Amino acid sequence: MLVIRLIELIFYAHHGLFAEEKTLGNTFVVSVEVRIKPLEWTKLPYQLGDTVDYGEVYKLVSGRMKEPEALLENLVTQLSEAIFALSERIEYVSVAVKKQNPPLGGLAQASEVVLVLSKAEFEQLKI
Numbered sequence: 001m002l003v004i005r006l007i008e009l010i011f012y013a014h015h016g017l018f019a020e021e022k023t024l025g026n027t028f029v030v031s032v033e034v035r036i037k038p039l040e041w042t043k044l045p046y047q048l049g050d051t052v053d054y055g056e057v058y059k060l061v062s063g064r065m066k067e068p069e070a071l072l073e074n075l076v077t078q079l080s081e082a083i084f085a086l087s088e089r090i091e092y093v094s095v096a097v098k099k100q101n102p103p104l105g106g107l108a109q110a111s112e113v114v115l116v117l118s119k120a121e122f123e124q125l126k127i
Contacts, residue, residue: 001035001091004054011065015075018103022068027100029110030061034083035092052087060086072097072113080115084122091119 009032014025034052043050060082069075076095083093098112117125 002038002051004034004036004052004057006030006032006054006057006061009058009061011062013065014068015065015070015072015097015099016068016103017070021103026102028065029098029100030065030079031094031096031098032057032061032079032083033092033094034090036087036089037091050089052090056086057083072099072111073115076113076115080117080122084117084119093117093122 009030011028011030012025013028014022015028016022016026034054034057036052039046039050061079064075064079064082069078076097079095079097080093083095084090094114094116096112096114098110100110102108102111104111
């Protein structure tokens with residue numbers, strides 16, 4: 001597999017259940033991993049159309065982070081669905097969204113929700 005990662009993309013957004021989260025916002029850190037079928041060795045070198053443009057993945061994530069979502073579980077699911085739609089070559093997607101300093105009533109550096117799906121699992125779920 002060819003692995004493409006976007007590591008620790010930082011956004012200020014208004015995701016969360018509580019009124020103060022929706023009003024004040026918070027810092028979120030997003031990491032994405034995409035695995036695609038590699039080309040046959042006889043077809044090298046890669047062209048952009050043979051792979052997944054991580055600039056497009058970034059635009060997709062950046063745009064979605066601007067739309068408030070109550071649950072991070074919904075956010076990672078929607079991001080995964082949109083990433084799979086980018087290319088038929090994608091075999092696996094992992095999306096992690098970390099909320100810095102979550103409102104838990106105590107000290108916590110972050111909370112994180114991660115969704116890991118193979119293409120077969122994605123097709124079965126029909127997200």
